[in-house]
Structures are given as C-alpha cells and as structure tokens.
Amino acid sequence: MKISNLIFCFTFLILFSSCDKQSNKKTIVIEKGKVGMIGFGSLISLNRTEEVFKHKYTDSIYLVHLEGYQRSWDFVTSNYDKGYTEEELKHDGYYIRDNDTLIFDNSIYLNITEQKGSTMNCVLYLVTEKEIKDMDLYEFGYERIDVSDKIKEYDFEGGKVYAYKATPEYLYDSKKIKGVTVIQQDYLDLVTKACDSIGLDFRKEYDETTSPLNLELVAPVIWKKAR
Template identity: 45%
Template sequence: MNKKSIIKIKGGKVGMIGYGMLTSLESIQDILNSPYHGAIYQVHLEGFQRAWNFACPNNDPILQDDYLEYESFFIKNNQHIPFEKTIFLNIIENKAVQLNCSLFFVSPQELAVFDDFELGYKRIDVTHQISEYQFENGKVYAYKALPTYELNALADIDKCIIDQNYLDLVHSSYDALGIESRKEFDHTTVPPNPKLVAPVVHRKIRR
C-alpha cells in the first residue's frame, strides 16, 4: 500500500470537500462572496457515491426569506407547472466507491458561510476517508443530507424536479476538469431520473 502524503492544515482552517458545483472555483467564490486564493486539490472520497436524492421543499421555512417570496414552476410542453420540492446532489454510503472531488481549505468564518448555505445538509467528518492524503492539525468535512431531506422515491416522485440549470452547472464543473474527470463523475454517481429533469422558472408571489 502506498503511503499517503501529509497535508498540514494551517491557520486554524479546515478542509472542505466539493463533490458537485463546489468543484468549481467560481462557485466557491460566489458562495463566499470573496476571492479564494488557497490551494484546491483533486482527490477521492472513500466509501461514498453521489446521488440525486436531496429533496428540499420549495416553501421550507429554513430557507432565506428572499427564496420564500417566489413560487417555482417547471416547464413542459410550453406549460408552467408548479411543483413542491427541488432535488439537489447528495452523497450516500457505498464502500465499493471512491468518488472524485475537490478539496479546499476555509477559515472558521468561511465555514460558517458554507454551513448557512448548505441548509438541510449535515457536515460530516471525512478526514480519514481521503485516498491521497492524511492530515495534521485539522479536519476535513463534507456535506450529506439530513435524513428528513432524503428523497422518498414513493412519496416524492410526483412532487420533485431537478432544475436543468443546476444539473448543467454540476456537469460543467466536472467538464472543466477534463474528459477523464467527467467520466469518473458519471461512473461514481447514481444518475438522475431523466423524467425529473426540467427547466425551472420562479415567479414572485403577489401579496
């Protein structure tokens, strides 16, 4: 077995795993609302695979007030059809899989920003599940759906939509890393149900 390289985490920072849109530097900076000048490593997370099974109600009270001012509709056959929940990417346990992902480092203040952004997810410790490295002086985290936000295939299937723009954003993040990275993404991801993918529009609710 090859010995892992050591990363010494400095300055009280923590490692963060991006396995979807957060493989993109642009997305990281959009969430932080500031430039990110740290290192980004391409690594593998052991024991997990991606799945399109995070289902968030569009009127969930944990969402920011700005979001709750809008109704969501998916477009099919030129019709605008309301739906109840939006599906996002998640990770699920699978000991046979090592998913390709990005590793970057954030301060405690920046970590709080990501915690606020990843509503409905819990932050889990994956420090010892990175194939390429072992870590000193800090931990590495990934976000995984809380059980109450996991898609119920029977109860939710007629209520949920994957926004085509979000799916495209995730795919483009991996396309930007190269052909092999995108192939590996597809191989380590439970594919979305194509019937649930559609363009989405949002309309402000009239008071």
C-alpha cells in the same frame, strides 16, 4: 523455527506492509484556523463556492477521491422549506414541460451515500473557520461530517476535512413526498460544466461514480422573482 517466532515474523510483515502502504500517501498540513472542505456537486464549481464566500478563493484546490461513498440524487428540499427566507418563500417556482409553464414544489440535488468499496472523485478546498460556517448556512438540510480519514490520496495534520451529507429528513422518499418534484436543469448544468472545466477524465469519472439520474425529472426552471 518455533511457532512463537513464526507469529512474530508474520506480525512484523503485516505491520511493515501496512506502514509501507501508508507511506504512499502524501501529507497535507492544514494551517491553524483552517479546515478542509470537499466539493462533490455544485461546489466543484469554484464560481459557486466563491459566491457563497462572497470573495475570491486564493488557497490550493486538490483533485481527490472520497472512499466509502457514492454520489447520489437523493437530497430533496421544498420550495417552502424553512431554510429559505420569508421573502424567498414568496417566489413561486415554475418548470417548463412541452412549452407549458407548470408549478413545482420540490427540487432534488446531489448527496453522498455510504457505499462500501466505492470511491468518488471530488475537489478539496482549504477554507477558514468563518468560510466553513458560511457554508454551513448555505448547505441547509445537510450535516457536516468528518471525512479526514476517507481521502485516498492524502493524510492530514493540523485540521480536519469535512463533507456535507443529507440529514435523514431531507432524503428523497417518493412515497412520502408531496407535490411535483424536479431536478433543476441549471443545477445539473452547473455541476457537469464544472466537471468538464477540470477535464474529460474528471467528467467521465463523475458520471461513473454518480447514481443514475432520472432524466424525466430534469426540467428548466423559472422563478416568479429571482431567488
């Protein structure tokens, strides 16, 4: 067989194999006026998501995997951050340690970090354009990124899929951050209980696809006034 024919056959096999692999992915058609939204932390909780939207969520929820990312404990925000209202900034935060009530300045939350070869479990909502704008306001310090081609199980038509990733100024740096920093116990409980409500396998996978948690930073928190 001629070399040119061998090259043609080899190329055809690669293309065929690629098409066959892609055919295993189902397609979700996102209706006009909607987009997909990934929940990987507190937004795994349907209750928290509905609190942001201020109404019940009635569309489908999918269990999916986000490829090329790892969940990480490296988003940090100050109690005096510009994302809070003037009234909220007056509400001093305290954490409880060995029966003492102490002032703290910063909180660490979950983020996603690009990690080649990593896959993390999460949930997928289909939300309206108004709802995603409401979420943009709620997720201050995060930027909305397009992850439409990073979902393992599905291809999408008609709309994009977004996730929220920390902007550089909100990434935790122990050398630069000032004051006392904690991971709020109620935030951690919200995330893990949401995972547990989905099932033991989902919770196990959450633990396996999340960077190690510094337990020394976890503490119950109270506010002088509720936020």
